[in-house]
Amino acid sequence: MTITTFPPEPKPEPGWSRYFGFCTDAKVIGIQYIVTAFFFFLIGGLLAMVIRGELITPASDLVDRAVYNGIYTMHGTIMLFLFIFPVLNGLNNLLIPTMIGAPDMAFPRLNAVAFWLVPIFGSLLMASFLVPGGPAYSGWWSYPPVSIQNPVGHLLNGQGLWITAVALSGVSSIMGAINFVTTILRMRAPGMSITRMPVYCWTALAAQSLQLIGLPALTGGAIMLLMDLSFGTSFYRPEGGGDPVLYQHFFWFYSHPAVYVIILPVFGVFSELFPVYSRKPLFGYLYVALASFIIVGLGLIVWVHHMFPSGVAQWMRNLFMVTTMLIAVPTGVKVFAWLGTIWGGKLRLTTPMLFCLGGLFNFVFAGITGIMLATVPVDIHVSNTYFVVGHFHYVIYGAAVMGIFAAIYHWFPKFTGRMPYEGLGKLHCLLTFVGANMNFLPMHPLGLMGMPRRVSSYDPEFTFWNVVASLGAFLLGVSIIPFLLNMVSSWIRGPKATHNPWNAIGLEWLLPSPPPEDNFGEEVPTVISRPYGYGTGEPLVEHQVEIERRLELLEASA
């Protein structure tokens, strides 16, 4: 098996340069996605610091109101379209092929194109800071008519660039989604039936299916918005007989499911990591896996809960409240399964595990405020207030970003071949957890008291909680320093990683760290049992002992 018929071609030492070019290796693309995403994460974070700096005092005194509106709009847009979606696609690229034993993605060139669209629309969005009139300022929802007012009157304006960038982001995401869905459905290792697939792949499949169903609505809605803005049509323009509320349906039909596109893979990460660091199988694997698709089904029929105060009929309010509430059930199945997994385990509180536990804590909190937001009368009072801002930052930062950090620390050795430093990691985790809670918890009382979101100034009675939130935000800003320090220094000179430093079960841990370009190549192992066989003593694949011994020999000789 180790003898090849043809002499191996002299491979050039894979250098740094491949990370800057059009490369079709999913593992390179994955890292390209993640590094690009974190570049934009820093920009989005910097904008958040300006927002919290403005809001530390009641008056509008740090930046001009127009500047504030542009900055909060760009913060949301960058964080969603240039950080969280790309970073998750990065994880998908790294994890999906290695977890299912595929040599690469199904369409490697399409994959590279999908990635390279990110810097392109990213630059386009950044360029909107430089055009006359400044960037888009109508919030990441870009509700018309505000978004089609175009105060400078140029054809080239921030809002137009914003819409173009978002539409391109949709194109990139659709390309990615086609690739991920095809790869998962068609390229699994022999023996890996769909019910033996790791839960991360289940959740990625669910999330990417949502992208395929939802994105056309957003893209269509955005194109009509661009026509209204630039070419004088009246899809949403009331004076021309259009309906501004129509846009809200297009927008939320995608953008609510988008939340599940974000959180589902993070559920996948939790489902992968809790078993590893509790040394127990995932509790109720099949229920956890299937719950992802129940969330997909329900997630597609809840979007009107974003529009309760915007003029929808009573029957719609009741119907969409019930569907929204129902999502708590499959989500609850997952949460209880994770608790069942860690219960009675042998916990190792490593950095990834601590991030997972912190993420779960925050997610449960966000779920409870989510139920409150689903009930119409409470939502009427707190919608478009800081209560909602607090709720979704708990989901996106508290749960999703913490889950992403967990994933990065967990799989870092696999894809870089180096171990991250535990001390810095734990410091990062502590600062993130404290900073996030200090930043986002005070937003709930503010919303309940009646402070609207998106305000550049506020009444003095809101000062106390805003000061606390701003201090928490600055702490979050600091929390990124140990992370960057850790990533850079451990990648350059961290201790060399073995093929399976966490003693985890999964196909990706049967590959060398870092894996070769074509992963298992011709020697894809045959999967013979369900994932997460911790404590059962059952091997995951045929000839597992030989494969592991060979990897150990390889490591010993290196």
Added chain:
Amino acid sequence: MTSPSSNSINAPAVAGVSLWVGLTVLFSHWMGRQAHHWLPVQASTAAPLVDDLFSFETSIGTFVFVGVVSVMVWVMLFNRAEKYDDTDAVPIEGNMRLEVIWTAIPFLLVMAIAFYTIRATSELGVLGPMEHIHPRNQQEELGGYPGDRLPAEQVEVIARQWSWEFRYPDVNVSSTELHLAADQPVTFRLVSEDVLHGFYIPAFRVKQDVIPGRAIDLNITPTREGVYRLRDSQFSGTWFAANQSNVVVESDEAHRAWLEQAARAPLQPGLTLAVSEYAARQLRSNSGWATVPPAPPPQVNVPGSANQPHDA
């Protein structure tokens, strides 16, 4: 998740868990009562309904949250691997009965909340703080109001970038400060002259988007005298944050007196912070960040006062 093999009941464990559940219930109940203090004063008939629902949800939410976090903390304290122990734990792959339980209980729980809410919502619909799209003259037939409680007062609310104007068509009065009589039902007719706005009075627990091209009727009954804030709740552009107004709820007699006095007052420019800030902004050098110019201040009988203290 006691192991299924042990038939003997672990008495101290049962007692401990029961005690903890009891304490959690007490704490959740206390949180539910606290929840009322996190909300502004109740100044409309809608407010008690919304607050009771929120309080109920806070109790249930606290119970669930404390329950989950208790398990996490317990596990983190007592289920840690010993140092140098890299063996696996007992492999429990699942439990059908538990899956059914933790599917059924949340299902029943959220359905109970939904049922409670639909009832509260329909009650609110009768009280009026939900949007009524149907024509105004049909309200009585639709059961919206008992005959003697038909809103006596109709107020036209005009939202602009960035000011609120209130017109009392019956007495031909206009104002940039909303005056209402306590315990008298009132109908608002919400219109916007430019973009989306949000008609939000936190003390009334009422919020309704104002949609250009539509006239939306909204009924409420203020119940408490005082001064409250009306805030724009749907982002409307540069001076969105400044697009606020005072709501003065006064006794019926005081309200009548105010209307009479207002009807005699000459028209003058209404309150709008945006106009003055825009003028100041024009004097500074151009920052390059564009804004829509504010609409001129509406001509009203009573501009009102920007600086009076408000209750919520």
